[in-house]
Amino acid sequence: MRRVLTVLALFAALLWIFAHAPAPAHAQHIVTPGLHAPAQPIVIASGEQFAGVRGLAVDATGNLYVSLVATPAPANCVSRPGSSQFDGSSHSAANVRIAITVFSDCASTPTEEPSGIALTPEGRVFLANQLQSRIRSLDMTSGKVTVVPASTSKNAAHSSTSNLEIFQPAGLAVDEMGRNRNLYVADRGNHRVLALAPGAADFTFVAHVLDAAAIAVSAATDRLYVASPASNRVFAVDLASGHAIPFAGTGAAPDLAAAQFTVPVSALNAAIASPEGVAIDGAGNIFIADTGANAILRVDAKAKMLTRVSLASSLNSPAALAMDRRGNLFVADRGNQRVVEFPGVGAPAPVAAVTISPAQFDFGDEPTGGTAPAQSFTLTNNSAGALALSTTDFTFAGTNPNDFTQTNNCVPQVLAGASCQINVTFAPRATGARTAVLQVADADPSSPQTAQLSGTGDDFQITVASGGSTSQNVVPGKSATFNLQISPDATFSGTVTPVCPLQLPNNTLTCTIKPTTVSVTAGQPAAFTVTIGTGGPNATATGFLVPLLRNFPRGPMRPLSFLALAAMLLMLISGIFLRSPRARLFVRMFVRTFARNAPRRRAFARFSFAVVATCAAITLAGCRGYSAPSNPNETPPGIFTIDISATAQNASRAITLTVNVD
Secondary structure (H helix, E strand, O other): OHHHHHHHHHHHHHHHHHHHOOOOHHHOOEOOOOOOOOEOOEEEEEOHHHHHEEEEEEOOOOOEEEEEOOOOOOOOOEEOOOOOOOOHHHHOOOOOOOOEEEEOOOOOOOOOOEEEEEEOOOOEEEEEEOOOOEEEEEEOOOOOEEEEOOOOOOOOOOOOOOOOOOOOOOOEEEOOOOOOOOEEEEEHHHOEEEEEOOOOOOOEEEEEOOOOOEEEEOOOOOEEEEEEHHHOEEEEEEOOOOOEEEEEOOOOOOOOOOOOOOOOEEHHHOOOOOEEEEEEOOOOOEEEEEOOOOEEEEEOOOOOEEEEEOEOOOOOOEEEEEEOOOOOEEEEEHHHOEEEEEOOOOOOOOOOOEEEEOOEEEEEEEEOOOOOOOEEEEEEEOOOOOEEOOHHHEEEEOOOHHHEEEEEOOOOEEOOOOEEEEEEEEOOOOOEEEEEEEEEOOOOOOOOEEEEEEEEEEOEEEEEOOOOOOEEEEOOOOEEEEEEEEEEOOOOOEEEEEEOOOOOOOOOOEEEEEOOOEEEEOOEOEEEEEEEEOOOOOOOOOOOHHHHHHOOOOOOHHHHHHHHHHHHHHHHHHHHHOOOHHHHHHHHHHHHHHOOOHHHHHHHHHHHHHHHHHHHHHHHHHOOOOOOOOOOOOOOOEEEEEEEEEEEOOEEEEEEEEEEEO
């Protein structure tokens, strides 16, 4: 019986030893919670130049941005897949999963040395140039590049006289979820972390961190995580107090030959070898690139326990990290000269209680001066309480905020579980790519809510065709034909409708356009004609009384003129009447009655002559405005201007034509 008990005891001891023995080198990985198998890598980019990757960043739509130092440098400072810089087998046009943009030196010698990279929701890219000790802001749509802050010297260098001059900046991070939109800089050469508020003229001091190489911002925007390779640690910086305290790593160089993290350990008790990358997932878990140990580590946000992420691919000198909103981790695998993605390693970002949908919209091409049809965005309140909103809470930021306007029915409040509409219009003020960000400030911690807006401003004009003119001479009854064209820029295309004015400068003129609509292809003029017709020629007028009466003056002279004409006609009739004997007898009786002697007869004759002369004078004065007879349908001589307009997509253009009628 004793022998049986001894054997059982030995067997139990062996079981305990095997259960607690260190795992072999090839089985040291601990499966990350939520993963049932080692994470499979996807090669995003590969090639010799990717041994020099210094920074990674992912935008809200999952596009990847890479900064690197390449020897020799690529021909272009900014490049995308499809060029000779990339290994086509890994991301040819047919295999590209995401869009990537690479920033590198702009010269064959490393005069810039790109380092950290960070993005804003408005589409700006911040790029640290380590050798030049400066931070650049790049607008990816307009191509505009500026140095931030504006007060930065063109030849910034390490100087004891200016305690806020950066020196050899490394990692960058943007507080994209908070209201401040601060840029945080790992000022590696000065062993500290600085902050730059939007539009600020200078950096502000945050905390001292030895050999600050990489940086990440917590989702709550209350803490920074800074990788310090020289101290073999990751520090947590409390933004309220500015205190930097150890977060992960003992500070002692680990024994790389020993087994590491076979079971979860306290992050502060873990031996980390030269961390050079840090990222945060949607649940607040911290991922660390343990460069010396060729590993990716994960620190649980709540338990603060550290484990090694189980990967199905060996890494070699991993450095920069980036986490997208879906929980996909991007790693600069420098020793293997590649950038890889490990899908689903991290937790996805939680859906905000208040959202705007769609998250982005492209208004397409619109001529300057025109307005694109409104796009409706839905603001949804999934929080537990009502949102109080005012008109000042709706703003536009980014590169071209003045190109966009909005109206909404969200003010004064959006009830819990309800939604409202924001109608945004696009009216480009210049040609080329135009971008902005719709922002709505609310009481949700994720405020402001944003939507990416974009569009392209294009242009067209009405011009004269080759050999043509905007002025022509014609005689009445003839037409003037103008050869015109719609001249688009390299972007505009579509249907243009030229039209005549609603009212011409003279009612005898006519206007005809052929064709009535013009189809335009970008960069190619499209012809049309405008014909201006005139009326005439003069007709020959007959008779005397009608034109005479027609030309009688207006006003007080008109009655006197008619009386004088009537008197002349009466006397004319009387002269004819006096030729008969009876008329002469009547006159003699009239004379005997009213003028019986010679002096009276002579006076009567003089009076009659005076009446006739007076009537003639009045009649001639009344007919003074008489002119030659005319045809009312004839275009009179003169210079006439006609404005021809053309419309497309709510935009209008015009050209002025001149017709000289001789």
